[in-house]
Amino acid sequence: MSETIEEQFRIDLLDILSKLVGLEPDKIKNADRLREDLGLDSLQSMELLSRISDKYELDLEVEDVMNVVTVDDVIKQLAELLRSGKPG
Amino acid sequence: MKILFIYPSFERHAQSHPELKSFVPCNEYIGPPSLGIASVAACTPPEMEVAFQDDRIHPVKENNLPEADLYALSFFTPAATRAIEIGQMLRQTGRPVIMGGIFPTMMPDEVAPHCDAVVIGEGEPVWPQICQDVPRGNLKPRYQADAPADLAALPPPLVNLYLQAENDSFSPDDYPLQLSRGCPFACTSCVVPSVMGRKIRHFPLETVWATLTEFSKAGKICSLTEDTSFMFVSGARRRFRTFLKKLIESGPEINARLSYIGTSMPLLINVDEAILVEARNAGIGRFYLVCGFDPITQEAFGQGDRNATLKAEECIKRCHEFGIEPYISILVGNDGDDEGIFDRVLEFTQKTKIQIAEFAVATPYPGTPSWKRLLYQDRIIDRTWERYNDANVVFRPAQMSPERLQEGYLTLWREFYQDKQHLKDAEKNKRTVQF
Numbered sequence: 001m002s003e004t005i006e007e008q009f010r011i012d013l014l015d016i017l018s019k020l021v022g023l024e025p026d027k028i029k030n031a032d033r034l035r036e037d038l039g040l041d042s043l044q045s046m047e048l049l050s051r052i053s054d055k056y057e058l059d060l061e062v063e064d065v066m067n068v069v070t071v072d073d074v075i076k077q078l079a080e081l082l083r084s085g086k087p088g
Numbered sequence: 089m090k091i092l093f094i095y096p097s098f099e100r101h102a103q104s105h106p107e108l109k110s111f112v113p114c115n116e117y118i119g120p121p122s123l124g125i126a127s128v129a130a131c132t133p134p135e136m137e138v139a140f141q142d143d144r145i146h147p148v149k150e151n152n153l154p155e156a157d158l159y160a161l162s163f164f165t166p167a168a169t170r171a172i173e174i175g176q177m178l179r180q181t182g183r184p185v186i187m188g189g190i191f192p193t194m195m196p197d198e199v200a201p202h203c204d205a206v207v208i209g210e211g212e213p214v215w216p217q218i219c220q221d222v223p224r225g226n227l228k229p230r231y232q233a234d235a236p237a238d239l240a241a242l243p244p245p246l247v248n249l250y251l252q253a254e255n256d257s258f259s260p261d262d263y264p265l266q267l268s269r270g271c272p273f274a275c276t277s278c279v280v281p282s283v284m285g286r287k288i289r290h291f292p293l294e295t296v297w298a299t300l301t302e303f304s305k306a307g308k309i310c311s312l313t314e315d316t317s318f319m320f321v322s323g324a325r326r327r328f329r330t331f332l333k334k335l336i337e338s339g340p341e342i343n344a345r346l347s348y349i350g351t352s353m354p355l356l357i358n359v360d361e362a363i364l365v366e367a368r369n370a371g372i373g374r375f376y377l378v379c380g381f382d383p384i385t386q387e388a389f390g391q392g393d394r395n396a397t398l399k400a401e402e403c404i405k406r407c408h409e410f411g412i413e414p415y416i417s418i419l420v421g422n423d424g425d426d427e428g429i430f431d432r433v434l435e436f437t438q439k440t441k442i443q444i445a446e447f448a449v450a451t452p453y454p455g456t457p458s459w460k461r462l463l464y465q466d467r468i469i470d471r472t473w474e475r476y477n478d479a480n481v482v483f484r485p486a487q488m489s490p491e492r493l494q495e496g497y498l499t500l501w502r503e504f505y506q507d508k509q510h511l512k513d514a515e516k517n518k519r520t521v522q523f
Binding site for chain 2: 044061
């Protein structure tokens with residue numbers, strides 16, 4: 001179950017990321033850092049979170065995502081929030 | 089018991105600088121009162137009578153003081169000078185005077201000598217208690233709620249108070265609509281987190297819709313000034329999209345209309361284009377683009393940074409592509425702004441073919457991080473609150489003299505509108521500017 005959630009997150013996240021940074025989804029790795037490797041500035045990171053939380057109807061707070069650094073962090077953190085009943 | 093809510097007047101740009109009227113070929117926008125009074129008034133116990141006086145239209149006069157059992161003034165910083173004056177007049181009646189709103193929340197000690205009670209923070213949670221305490225002669229000097237207001241428990245604002253106060257000389261086309269309160273960010277010039285807290289709280293869609301419907305019935309357009317609507321935080325974007333969808337689907341019987349959304353370039357440049365399409369389809373024809381608060385416009389205009397300038401141009405292009413007119417409001421005088429800012433702003437507006445704009449002087453409003461910093465640096469040079477209206481220099485700028493900043497602000501108004509005298513003949517909403 002959790003793998004399914006995370007896999008779907010990954011597909012959707014890569015789709016959004018690729019549009020934001022102009023890279024093909026298959027060029028983006030789980031370990032890529034949003035800022036240093038993918039070049040997202042803080043507002044693009046916010047847009048990424050906005051789009052994914054909008055799609056999954058998550059009510060995120062800033063503190064929920066403060067420690068997110070890599071693509072994998074985003075996937076794990078959001079999947080965890082979804083499992084813990086965080087959706088709005 | 090009769091309660092009279094008073095919205096004290098404040099100087100607009102053209103009142104601070106009458107010469108603007110000769111430069112700017114537009115109507116002055118005399119906006120509606122903020123929603124604060126209507127929202128607090130709605131929490132009044134039903135057995136009490138409420139009335140409203142907009143001091144901008146019907147000034148409170150010492151020789152003809154309005155009658156009431158309780159006076160409640162709500163105001164922001166530009167209106168503080170007049171509010172204090174009104175408070176002093178009204179206390180001659182022997183009836184209690186209460187002050188609340190942004191300025192009293194941030195500067196309670198400043199207003200306390202001129203009223204009987206100060207409300208610190210949101211008024212709605214404490215208003216029923218005040219209404220109980222006044223008839224019992226038990227009014228306390230300060231009221232402050234233990235927690236932020238539960239917006240789901242609030243009734244819709246009593247907007248009829250405002251609509252009934254309109255007359256031939258004052259009938260705003262648009263009124264604000266509030267979707268949420270609070271913001272988790274700490275932008276240097278914004279007072280929202282200090283006044284409303286750092287967590288975004290949303291009004292239920294039913295409350296927003298009831299307010300919108302009330303205004304629509306009166307033929308009014310609503311405006312949205314919260315750019316937090318575009319953010320992920322607390323599900324703000326999802327709720328905003330639900331609201332847009334309801335607007336799009338609403339039938340002609342509601343005739344709900346929105347005039348503009350207030351936002352900023354960094355949010356617009358990244359936002360999913362689906363939202364821009366939805367905003368346009370919901371009838372939003374204008375973005376009120378606040379510039380000078382965010383990194384893109386601070387770097388583009390303040391320092392002439394090439395990448396930032398390209399992003400700013402891209403943002404205006406994006407507005408045009410989606411058929412939503414950019415109305416820009418440019419603030420000058422930030423610490424990063426050198427004297428070249430005035431030429432850069434004019435060059436930008438010309439290149440991007442901006443048709444309508446307003447200009448503002450950076451103003452450190454009490455309660456903002458900017459106020460605290462400038463106070464600490466001993467750079468506040470004027471504490472005349474009526475001059476805190478974005479039209480006057482009240483601090484020492486970092487890279488130019490106060491006089492140069494003031495002159496540059498007037499130059500922007502004059503030169504931007506020099507080749508736009510044709511606006512005199514444009515339809516009303518195309519030639520109305522806040523100045």
